[in-house]
Amino acid sequence: MKRQSRFIVSVLAFGYAFLYIPLVLVVVYSFNDSRIATVWGGFSTRWYGELLRNEQILDAAFLSLRIALTSATIATIFGTMAGIALARFRRFKGRTLFSGMITSPMVMPEVITGLSLLLLFVSLQQLTGWPAQRGFGTITIAHTTFAMAYVAIIVQSRLMSMDESLEEAAMDLGGHPLRVMFDITLPLIAPAMVAGWLLAFTLSLDDLVIASFVSGPGSNTLPMYIFSKVKLGVSPDINALATLIILFVSSGVLLSWLVARRRT
Amino acid sequence: MWKKALIAAPYLWLLLFFLAPFAIVLKISLAEPVFGQPPYSQAMSLDNFAFLFSDKLYAVTYLRSVFMAACATLLCLALGFPMAYGIARSSRATRSLLLMLIILPFWISFLLRVYAWMGLMNNYGTINSLLLWAGIIDQPIQLMYTDFAVFVGLVYSYLPFMILPLYASLERMDLDLVEAAQDLGASRSRAFWDVTWPLARPGVIAGCLLVFIPAIGEYVIPYLLGGPESLLIGRVLFDEFFVNRDWPLASAVAIVLLLLLVVPIVLLQRYQARDQESTA
Numbered sequence: 001m002k003r004q005s006r007f008i009v010s011v012l013a014f015g016y017a018f019l020y021i022p023l024v025l026v027v028v029y030s031f032n033d034s035r036i037a038t039v040w041g042g043f044s045t046r047w048y049g050e051l052l053r054n055e056q057i058l059d060a061a062f063l064s065l066r067i068a069l070t071s072a073t074i075a076t077i078f079g080t081m082a083g084i085a086l087a088r089f090r091r092f093k094g095r096t097l098f099s100g101m102i103t104s105p106m107v108m109p110e111v112i113t114g115l116s117l118l119l120l121f122v123s124l125q126q127l128t129g130w131p132a133q134r135g136f137g138t139i140t141i142a143h144t145t146f147a148m149a150y151v152a153i154i155v156q157s158r159l160m161s162m163d164e165s166l167e168e169a170a171m172d173l174g175g176h177p178l179r180v181m182f183d184i185t186l187p188l189i190a191p192a193m194v195a196g197w198l199l200a201f202t203l204s205l206d207d208l209v210i211a212s213f214v215s216g217p218g219s220n221t222l223p224m225y226i227f228s229k230v231k232l233g234v235s236p237d238i239n240a241l242a243t244l245i246i247l248f249v250s251s252g253v254l255l256s257w258l259v260a261r262r263r264t
Numbered sequence: 265m266w267k268k269a270l271i272a273a274p275y276l277w278l279l280l281f282f283l284a285p286f287a288i289v290l291k292i293s294l295a296e297p298v299f300g301q302p303p304y305s306q307a308m309s310l311d312n313f314a315f316l317f318s319d320k321l322y323a324v325t326y327l328r329s330v331f332m333a334a335c336a337t338l339l340c341l342a343l344g345f346p347m348a349y350g351i352a353r354s355s356r357a358t359r360s361l362l363l364m365l366i367i368l369p370f371w372i373s374f375l376l377r378v379y380a381w382m383g384l385m386n387n388y389g390t391i392n393s394l395l396l397w398a399g400i401i402d403q404p405i406q407l408m409y410t411d412f413a414v415f416v417g418l419v420y421s422y423l424p425f426m427i428l429p430l431y432a433s434l435e436r437m438d439l440d441l442v443e444a445a446q447d448l449g450a451s452r453s454r455a456f457w458d459v460t461w462p463l464a465r466p467g468v469i470a471g472c473l474l475v476f477i478p479a480i481g482e483y484v485i486p487y488l489l490g491g492p493e494s495l496l497i498g499r500v501l502f503d504e505f506f507v508n509r510d511w512p513l514a515s516a517v518a519i520v521l522l523l524l525l526v527v528p529i530v531l532l533q534r535y536q537a538r539d540q541e542s543t544a
Contacts, residue, residue: 004350011346012362018343018420019369022380025390029383039388082274092271101278103533107474109481109525111498112518115505116285119515122302123288145281148274178266206373209483209502223375230375230488234383242376249371257364 023246030239047240054237057225064205064222067136071143072200078144079151079200080193084185086152087159102153105146114213117142121214134216142214143204150203151196158192159185286522293515304511312516322500322517326524329497332411333479336418340426340475341468343419348430348467349460352437363431366424378417378488385413385489413489414496418479426471433467434460466535473532477525497521 004012030048034041051057082102085092092098105113121131121138131138166188170180186193208223215221220228229235293312295304316322351362369377384390385407392404407413437460445455461468483498490496497517505514 004353008346008350008353011343012350015343015347015423016362016365019365019423022377022384022420023369023372025383026376026380036388078274078277081270085271085274089267089271094275098271098275098278099537100533101282103536104529105282107477107529107532109478109498109521111481111483111501112289112522115501115514115518116289117281119288119292119511120281120285126302141281145277148277152274202371206375208375213505223373226373226375226379227484230379230382234379234386234389238376238379239383242373242379245376246372250368253364253368253371257360261360 026239027243027246030236030243032236032239035236047236048244051237051240051244056220057222057237057241060220060222060225063136063219067140067143067221068201068204071140071147071204072197074140074144075147075200076151076193076197079148079196080155080189082148082152083155083159083189083192084181087156088164102149105149106153108146110207110209111213113142113146114210117145117210118213134214135219138214138216139211139219139221142210143200143207146210147200147203150199151193154196154199155189155192158189162188289515289518292512293519295512297510297512302511303509312513313520315513316516316520321495325495325497325500326520328495329480330524332414332418332496333476333482336415336422336479337426337472337476339415339419340423341472344423344426344430344471345464345468348427348434351427351431352434353439366427366431370424374421375484377421378485381413381417381420381489382408385416408489409491409494411490411494414486414494417485417489418482421485422475422479425474429470429474430464430467433464437463466539470532470535470539473528473535477528477532480525481521 031043031045032040033044033046082098086095086099086102089095117138118134121134125131167180167184170184171177175183206223207221208227211221212224212227215224226238226241230238292304294308294310296307296309296311297303298305347366351359351366354362382389386392387404387406387408389407391407392401395401396404441463442455442459445459446452450458481498481501482496483502486494486496486499501514501517501521504510504517
């Protein structure tokens with residue numbers, strides 16, 4: 001192993017500082033007693049108390065969690081099916097279109113996805129009467145659509161890196177294809193499905209733009225609430241909320257990293 | 265039979281909720297705005313597109329969006345390449361830690377990460393306070409609501425998208441090749457440009473496209489960090505739709521943006537398909 005050049009080490013240091021200093025500062029300021037969020041007024045945890053008493057935030061968080069749980073689960077089911085189809089069936093009618101529709105939602109600018117889905121819902125409502133109102137259902141469908149793309153890619157690349165001999169052996173021994181799928185393929189790709197579900201869940205909790213398009217009056221998700229507040233500037237209770245999310249996510253990622261490292 | 269079902273379910277979902285909406289956007293972009301619910305007519309004309317191309321404001325906004333996204337992409341590359349290189353060349357244990365730290369911000373809300381910069385770049389924010397305290401400036405400098413702030417936000421949010429594909433192609437690279445080039449008398453920069461760079465190119469292209477495409481339509485970053493005059497196309501589309509309630513014009517804006525993005529998206533897909541094949 002050659003030593004790294006000084007240039008590389010300093011760029012690395014700068015890069016990581018750039019990525020993490022803003023997050024550290026939000027955590028620090030969340031314990032700031034002053035209402036002006038960037039002037040230090042002593043240590044306090046009052047903003048956490050206010051956060052827990054703010055019913056609008058709690059309602060929004062609850063709606064976001066419900067949407068994220070539902071859409072991540074549906075996205076994992078459809079995404080896994082799509083991933084298996086792309087990895088194991090080399091040729092079928094419309095494969096190019098299919099793989100195009102899988103990768104495009106990941107890079108499509110959110111404003112386009114949001115606008116197009118809303119216009120679809122409005123047109124459907126005129127034709128069929130459904131969806132009668134926009135909110136939980138429409139946001140869940142929108143999130144499922146872009147999240148299943150991520151799940152499909154993760155499952156597909158896991159299957160591509162795995163050799164097919166296990167599945168083939170089971171088939172040669174007379175296993176029904178469906179049986180082989182449930183007994184061999186699914187257990188092997190289970191880690192990829194879990195990773196996909198978690199990613200889908202996070203993406204759903206994170207989305208602001210698409211939800212703003214497809215939600216109706218009265219259904220505010222957590223990012224929509226946060227956005228409406230931070231538009232007006234820095235706010236101490238959002239610092240507290242951000243800190244809770246940062247600490248929760250970081251400990252989760254760190255923990256799974258440690259577990260994964262111990263295993264290898 | 266079960267094979268067909270496996271393909272059909274996600275296929276139909278995507279046809280209905282991903283492809284069909286574009287047809288509707290196209291149809292509405294040809295309509296006229298009217299008062300009522302829904303606020304567009306059944307008429308068909310190219311008026312909206314004619315308006316987009318005749319009004320200078322839109323052309324300037326599209327160009328500005330492309331320019332800002334391209335600059336942000338280059339900045340991400342300039343910072344991300346040495347970082348990815350350093351990560352790929354570090355020892356096994358450090359490498360996994362460094363990679364984890366690149367991925368970690370992905371899991372934290374995008375909106376809150378952009379928000380974190382508001383506290384830093386405020387007139388009374390951390391950066392200005394530090395500079396004032398150190399005596400480097402005697403008046404707060406305007407950081408927020410400038411193009412500079414938008415660049416910072418874009419680079420900050422999209423840097424991991426650049427580093428990960430770069431890392432993937434640099435990690436696969438055989439270091440002996442660089443050493444062989446140097447042993448044969450190539451200078452360090454010659455070895456870099458003739459050996460490292462061509463081998464890293466798939467990662468460079470994938471990373472650049474992954475940053476450039478979503479950055480063009482970005483809404484949140486210019487809204488929160490940029491000034492009111494810093495018009496970018498994502499925000500124009502959003503405002504046309506929600507503020508002016510001109511659904512047909514917003515649809516036309518979306519169609520033109522989509523046409524701008526067709527080439528980069530197809531390029532990206534081709535690279536990803538090739539990448540999948542080479543790793544399989």
